[in-house]
Amino acid sequence: MALFFAMLLVSISASAQDTPAVEMATGLYQSGKIYVVVTVISVIFIGIVTYLVMLDRKISKLEKEIKK
Amino acid sequence: MKKNWWKVVAVVFVLYTIIAGFLFNVPAQPILHETIRNLYFHVPMWFSMMTILFVSLWHSIKYLSKSNIESDIVASQAAHTGMLVGALGLITGSIWAKYTWGAWWVADTKLNGAAITMLIYLAYFVLRGSIDEEQKRARIAAVYNIFAYVMLVVFLMILPRMNDSLHPGNGGNPGFNKYDLDSTMRMVFYPAVIGWILLTVWIFTLRVRLEKVKRKLLYND
Incomplete structure (x- = not known):
């Protein structure tokens, strides 16, 4: 059971790291x-x-005209 | 044409940034989305302003050592051109801020610093306008201009490094770090900076030449 929750937690945190498409x-x-x-x-x-x-x-x- | 090659460079570089700036890939960032492309157009305005105002400072110092009125003309026209690009930087920044940070103006170190810098330079023109005698005006304006550039460095380069800012690299280096710009963006951004600086210098030289022609016609000197 504990292992199941640990895996669930890992999978949730992994999916949270997937940045939503900009x-x-x-x-x-x-x-x-x-x-x-x-x-x-x-x-x-x-x-x-x-x-x-x-x-x-x-x-x-x-400028040219003034020089003349 | 030989003398004008840099004007061609300016036009080619800016035209390249207009095309590449819209068509090249940019990183997809939250909040920014496509507005990240504004970087190619908004930021070069500030580079141009700092460059042209440095030209202004340089000629003010030159005036103080040589007392040649020509240096004063160049310094004041450079400051004028600096206000043009500075105003464009403020306006474009404000538009960008509205659609990313949510307001036309936020109390950000860089925004307020830029605004104060503009006001300091506006005072330079008020000061010039209030003195009639030419040499006196040139000397006082030159001294003030040195003060103005020192203030620019304080407000645009020192204070943003000491405070938090909404701009990239906040609370540290106000420039970009390696995470803000990817290599494709650099390929557009650096030519953009060079192109806009050269274009600003071009406008500035036109102003100086026009002012000199005007003086020749009016005072025949």
Whole structure:
């Protein structure tokens, strides 16, 4: 009987150590729609970078004109 | 183009982190779930802020030794850029906190420390705005800026190590230990830090150049 309880205890503590599955956005990855999110954010970032490049050029032009 | 290679590096690194940051595997952690990916975007803001504010400090010290007004312009523009990334860090952190810790703001050492640091730097701009004479303004602002950076080190690096925090590695090293970041995450996180720092430096150099052009036009010096 004591052995039975000891085994029960061990099995309970073992199952308690199994961490419950953490919910992740598995569906978004399986359907492939995560690529839409990545594309949108990439477009926004490239847009901002293009803006920075244009600003950079404008300032370079001003610097050249002032030097003249 | 030869001079601008680092801007290309900045763009490529950040673009890589946007793609890899969403597509690479991350460890499934309770509470965090997919928000663990915020690490790639929120934390580099603070790295960028500390770097650019160090640039500001450096030029303030330079001003005090050489009294060249150009150093003062660079220092103030670096501090401005630091406030931009700092504000983004605070806002993104607040959003992240709402969905993991349950509130927009919690009395955490790092949160309050970051907020106080921002206020100290805002006072730097108030101080600058209140002095008309240029050399005097530059000198007082430079001295204050050294004090401000010391406070930043206290609030963001020393106090979090002495108190408990909800951030990873709480009550000890405020950085990550080997259990917080796995090797896939490191592959995204480190390029993210480098990319965002370089991008911040780029914005900062634009500000400095614009300010110099403005001064040339206004005062012809």
